[in-house]
Amino acid sequence: YLRRRRWLAIQFLLAGSALGIAIALLLPSKFIAHATFYSEGKSSAPDLSALSGGMGGIGALMALAGGGGGSQTAFFVDLLKSQAFYDSLAASVIPVSPDGKRMTIKAYVIKRADNDTIRRWKARKALKKMILVETEPAGLVVLSVEAKSPIAAAAIANRAVDIIDDLNLRFRRDQAAARRKFTEAFLADVESRLSVSENQLEEFLLSNRSLMSLRTAAQNPVLQSREERLRSEVTRLRATKQQLESTIETARLTEFNDAPVVTRIDRAPPPEKRSGPPRLLIALGSVLLTATLLFWAAFLRALRRPEQ
Template identity: 25%
Template sequence: MNTSTEYQGDAPGSANAATGVAPNRTLLSVLEALRLIGRGKKIVFRTTALFTAVALAVALIKPSTYTASTLILPPQQSIGGAGGSLAGLGALASFAGPGLGVKNSDEMYASLLVSESVLDGLINHFDLKTRYRADTMQDARTQLMKRLMVVADKKSGLLTLKIEDRDPVFAADMANEVVPEFRRLLDRVAVTEAQQRRRFLEERVAGTRAQIADAEMHLRSAQATSGLLSIDAQTQAAIRQAAELRAEIVAVQVRMESMSAFATSENPVMQRSAAELAGLRQKLSELESGTDSSAPVAASDAKGLDNVRAYRDLRYQEAMLDTLTKQVELARIDEAKEGPLVQTIDSARPPEKKSGPKRLLIVLGGLLAGFFVGALAALLSQGDLVGPYTESLGRVREAWSLSRKRSQ
């Protein structure tokens, strides 16, 4: 009787009869998976081809997009004569968070370029609600933000604005229109800041004039009481100089108060102003101590001293009025001027090459996704793999079924 036996291979994990060495279980599992996938290679090929065809169709259907860019030089930091308003940037810089020196000016301008004021101006100018088929302004802003990007170069301080659109000419027009919208925003905020500063100074001028009237009445009363109608020229010169120093101190304080809206104590201009203020106070202290020691009026003559003090207060208020009046005029000039200067280094031109979509990446992604899905489908289609787990899979299906019945 002729008998034959068919070699089935070593059981997974068993020792090889010839070598006595147990094979690697992980390697066997990988090889077994590859064998099962090979048995279902038709499923893999069909699934991969289907996914690749769909990805190719999507890549071909998606319209080409173009990105236009413009290079912008934001306003430079320069201290103006009207109390250091930084060319009207005090109110703008308050939008940024705390930091060192001027508070994140690059990030501040980048944020202002994509502010609602600028976006709304673009939407209205180009009728983007219709172009993007948006029902509301918020939807149009969302669609526009997906196509707009601002990149700040911290080394050069330049801003690069990029806008994407299907039409290269339209993309370039939009990128170039951002700068005028940005300028209008800066003009509006700068005028508002100058108006606030002018009103503040005008209030100080009105208060100083009232104090001058009180000082004049006090001086007349002191002259009538003491009988001294005049003060010697040396004392008058010292008092006038002290009054001018006090007025300069107040001017520096007003300037530092205006700068505090956009600069911290680490800002070089703030540090110079602080040093200037300390020097003026030191000079005033020395001058007043020298005046008191060399005053021709006897210390015991209280009426004479009251006359000198009244004259000193009057001269101080007059110097203050002169200084504040000049600052009011400078604030009015700033109010009439345009906002901070925004310069366009490179205007946007219609791009010649498309920026998207990345069709090759879309096709490769579809191919890889199809292969993995096909391989998984090939594995699950094998009965010898799924069979041992049929009962477990049934329990899982029953557990997740919405109409399942609990087994008693």
């Protein structure tokens, strides 16, 4: 059948191949930019952790209020999946072409939308597909962005790292503010109890002044034990008060600390080579697919001919 209809088969093969090649050539080029950053996984509340060891249940509550250490790398990866991150990134203005043209990322990835809410939702979905996050054993986070423009891909990747730093800084400040407020409330309670204990000790010493000589105190273990308990309570509350005041000062420093949390290892340069699409594979695949369809069409045609 193919021999008899070879010109038709050749035309069909050429048409299918030309269609595949045209599709491969018309597909927009894709570029991938990579940015790498690192952050040390340190606990954000060392003072509260130290205090919690000597305060029992109250100390445990303070440790919970301050938050624990945990893996910073895992925190950044989760932050890169948050809606706050995608919305902040979508609203950012970046260069998208070599001539310096600038526009918001959501306008770049979503050309048309009925309103800004729909555009923001579509941009969030598009960015989730464009961004890939990988972690290295050493704690490095590699952020890859695929876009149609090498300038836009690099700009989106670098802006994403900036937003991660901003969001983490905001989180750290909010956490420090909450820790400071909690500690200030607890300090007020400690100061109140300290005042009561100091008054009790002073009243005890005044009321038993005539009996509190060294000889008398040694002969009266009840008075001596009472005085030791009162002095011990005052000493303990004074030490706790000093620790809480130190914790509050540390929390205030953290609130106003604007030092970058993220350490950039590599800024994303505009990629020099495109990452896709694989035009040669698409063209070869279209030729192979056309030939396969042509073969099966001839085979089915040959099966029907004896019946006719």
